[in-house]
Amino acid sequence: MFNGDRKALARGSLFEFDESRIKISECEDFRTVFGFFETARSEEEKEFPLAYGMLIHDNFIQLTLLLSAIYQPQNQFCLAVDGNSTKEFVEQVALLASCYPNIHYFITDKIKWCGYEILTSVFQCVDYLSRLPSDWKYFQYLSGVDAPLKSNLEMVRIFKAFNGSFNAEISPFEYYRLNRKLKVLSQIEFLRGTTCADESLWATIAGNPDKLAMPGGFNAAKWLRKHRGANSDYYVSRYQQYVNRPPAKCQGMEGFRKTGITGEPLEIERSVREQNCSA
Numbered sequence: 001m002f003n004g005d006r007k008a009l010a011r012g013s014l015f016e017f018d019e020s021r022i023k024i025s026e027c028e029d030f031r032t033v034f035g036f037f038e039t040a041r042s043e044e045e046k047e048f049p050l051a052y053g054m055l056i057h058d059n060f061i062q063l064t065l066l067l068s069a070i071y072q073p074q075n076q077f078c079l080a081v082d083g084n085s086t087k088e089f090v091e092q093v094a095l096l097a098s099c100y101p102n103i104h105y106f107i108t109d110k111i112k113w114c115g116y117e118i119l120t121s122v123f124q125c126v127d128y129l130s131r132l133p134s135d136w137k138y139f140q141y142l143s144g145v146d147a148p149l150k151s152n153l154e155m156v157r158i159f160k161a162f163n164g165s166f167n168a169e170i171s172p173f174e175y176y177r178l179n180r181k182l183k184v185l186s187q188i189e190f191l192r193g194t195t196c197a198d199e200s201l202w203a204t205i206a207g208n209p210d211k212l213a214m215p216g217g218f219n220a221a222k223w224l225r226k227h228r229g230a231n232s233d234y235y236v237s238r239y240q241q242y243v244n245r246p247p248a249k250c251q252g253m254e255g256f257r258k259t260g261i262t263g264e265p266l267e268i269e270r271s272v273r274e275q276n277c278s279a
Contacts, residue, residue, distance in 0.1 A: 019061040024092065027099035034068035036100070041072060041153065048156045049074040051136040053125035055118060056144035057082035057111065060092040063144040067096075067103070070148050076134050077103045078125035079144075083110040104128060138162070166206045166216035 022033060030036055040046035052070065056063055056079055067077065077100075081093055090107065097103045106128075108121040122141055129139065138159040150158070205211075207220025 022061055024060075024064075024095070027095075030064070030068075030096065030099055034064055036068050036071050038073065040074050045072060045153055045156050046074050048160065049076065049134060049136040050152070050155065050159070051076040051078070051129045051134075051139045052142055053078045053080065053122055053129065053139065054142045054144055055080045055082065055108075055111070055121055056093070057085050058089055059144065060089055063093075064096065066142075066144065066146060066148070070152060071100075072152055073100075073102060074134075075102060075152070076129055076132060076136050078129050079103065079105040080108045080121040080125055081105055083108050102134070164216050166218060 024030065024033065031038070049072075052075065054063075054077070071077075079093060079097070081090055085107075093105050097105045106124065108124075109117040111117050111121070126139060129136065140155075206214060206217050207223070209217035209219060
């Protein structure tokens with residue numbers, strides 16, 4: 001199937017996952033059904049813990065499948081639960097967090113597409129994770145509907161190669177996003193009046209080291225002058241395909257590609273990439 005065999009893809013496309021058969025009521029269920037690792041898979045991974053922030057709102061089984069694929073006890077996870085989520089979903093997340101001391105959650109304001117509350121929710125996760133005693137090395141921002149394309153060990157080695165650098169899209173600020181009626185009081189308050197504020201914050205604060213010194217900071221203006229017109233296909237930690245772009249027809253959710261069986265060969269070949277509005 002991963003090699004693109006048409007017969008295997010045809011058989012796989014007929015498979016229907018019946019999540020109603022999965023019943024979770026206690027901690028042991030997560031271990032037996034989803035196989036969460038109870039120890040680090042290698043000394044290298046143990047010595048290089050990662051941190052994840054996720055904005056989530058529904059489909060607990062899909063979320064748990066994602067978490068079980070990237071979970072190791074040395075990593076830290078912050079789950080920002082959309083205020084629009086059902087009571088049942090929140091209770092399921094609370095049960096999961098009660099079973100694993102490195103999984104943390106909180107309820108956010110009600111999330112709207114490209115709303116300012118996305119930025120504040122992710123920032124709250126970063127703030128919380130930064131206060132933990134865990135000495136995690138890199139933070140990744142995901143959504144509850146992502147699928148891992150790299151193992152934890154592969155991501156550890158990728159981030160080691162980054163050597164503390166920052167991975168984000170770098171581009172001049174797009175002025176169509178501005179709310180010109182808003183007086184700029186501070187960077188975050190300024191972004192409250194823009195479209196998709198979460199797309200702008202991280203590269204802005206990392207790309208202005210003279211204004212805010214931070215780990216991995218760089219001079220974004222100098223970078224843009226040097227690399228103007230160059231290929232910007234350099235996202236390593238996350239990959240996303242938009243439905244209005246090639247190479248494949250697919251179902252979409254908020255304009256993003258929802259990959260199925262027939263999309264797997266493409267996804268396996270690609271590096272995991274990051275585009276900041278993506279979640």
